[in-house]
Amino acid sequence: MKNGMKKNTLQLNTIATAVLLAVAPGCVLAESSVVVYGRIHAGLDHIESSTSAASPNGESVSRVSDNSSKIGFRGREDLGNGNTAFFQIEGNAKLDDGTGAINSKDTFVGLENPAVGRIALGRFATPIRQINGYTNRFVGEGIQDDANISQLGGEGFNRRSSNAVSYRTPVLHGFSATIYRASENEASNGDRIYSGIVQYVNGPIKGAVGYEKHKDLRPGFSEKMYRAVGNYNFGGGDVGVAWNRMVYDVASGDLQRDYFTITGAYKAGGGSFIGRFGIAGDVSGSAPDGASVTIKTTSLVRGDDSGAKQATLGYEYYLSKRSTVYAYYTQTNNDKRANYTFGGNGFASVKQGAKLSGVMLGVIHLF
Numbered sequence: 001m002k003n004g005m006k007k008n009t010l011q012l013n014t015i016a017t018a019v020l021l022a023v024a025p026g027c028v029l030a031e032s033s034v035v036v037y038g039r040i041h042a043g044l045d046h047i048e049s050s051t052s053a054a055s056p057n058g059e060s061v062s063r064v065s066d067n068s069s070k071i072g073f074r075g076r077e078d079l080g081n082g083n084t085a086f087f088q089i090e091g092n093a094k095l096d097d098g099t100g101a102i103n104s105k106d107t108f109v110g111l112e113n114p115a116v117g118r119i120a121l122g123r124f125a126t127p128i129r130q131i132n133g134y135t136n137r138f139v140g141e142g143i144q145d146d147a148n149i150s151q152l153g154g155e156g157f158n159r160r161s162s163n164a165v166s167y168r169t170p171v172l173h174g175f176s177a178t179i180y181r182a183s184e185n186e187a188s189n190g191d192r193i194y195s196g197i198v199q200y201v202n203g204p205i206k207g208a209v210g211y212e213k214h215k216d217l218r219p220g221f222s223e224k225m226y227r228a229v230g231n232y233n234f235g236g237g238d239v240g241v242a243w244n245r246m247v248y249d250v251a252s253g254d255l256q257r258d259y260f261t262i263t264g265a266y267k268a269g270g271g272s273f274i275g276r277f278g279i280a281g282d283v284s285g286s287a288p289d290g291a292s293v294t295i296k297t298t299s300l301v302r303g304d305d306s307g308a309k310q311a312t313l314g315y316e317y318y319l320s321k322r323s324t325v326y327a328y329y330t331q332t333n334n335d336k337r338a339n340y341t342f343g344g345n346g347f348a349s350v351k352q353g354a355k356l357s358g359v360m361l362g363v364i365h366l367f
Helices: 002-023 127-134 147-151
Strands: 032-049 059-066 070-080 083-092 107-113 117-125 160-168 175-182 192-202 205-215 222-233 237-250 253-268 271-280 292-295 298-301 308-318 323-334 355-366
Touching: 117 127, 127 147, 127 175, 127 192, 127 205, 127 222, 147 237, 147 253, 147 271, 237 292
Parallel strands: none
Antiparallel strands: 032 059, 032 070, 032 355, 070 083, 083 107, 107 117, 117 160, 160 175, 175 192, 192 205, 205 222, 222 237, 237 253, 253 271, 271 308, 292 298, 308 323, 323 355
């Protein structure tokens, strides 16, 4: 297995070197352009839990929440002969508590040529995360997000990883592929993250399949995900579907969990009605009943009654091309051995079997 990992790393490094050499000849000095952009997104929300670690008899919270506000700087330079250099620096701009770092989100530099491909280096989302947009119709990472129940959040497969390098092939008849390698620990025996997708885009139709593997994020163990997504835009709205399977190695075998979701949006009255419904199946696998793994505060426990359902409904009203107001409602129903929570701004911990709900009124401004 170790030799296989080294081979994968060597192959990716070879591809990266080839792209760098291919775009180098014929480069000429050119003017570069830098764009400042961002999203200011905050909401007033009220969330409730039937039971939690802090309040066994139930808990409710009302507060102002930031929902993934950000500010970024993006630039491109035409190097001639179809070659382009590009960069992005993007960070949090949290409105609720004033915290944030200028480079805490997708931050990278790279080169591209339509005939050769695109290479990027830095800290940025894995390809598996990048295709969230096919079904994640809701903006931001608040209670409306399904990243926890679908992918166990940023500590699971909704990752933005450090020390990353990716290569994306040229587009051929609507098809392209992206491969990615990263490491949260630069040591020679540290963790490794491998991710890749093949996607197809043709007018209103788009879809992708992907695979991701983590080695030694939990020392001595691996985890992997298989994912398939699709979306169709019918003019008056869109419909998306997604499936994934997570497999976590544990000392006694493995744990497997499937998730399916369907989302939709329909334009009406100067805005859009939006909905999503997701089902997390019971945890299965070769490990014995009761075997478990905990990622941050969410546990996968093998056996019956270890699944959950999550539904979100909302309406967005577009004040302009850049400003939106909205109302979202989310409900998560855990089976008696599950403790999934909201994708963002949830309770610090959730007890097994908890029923969660939340309402949010928010404002989004793009610049």
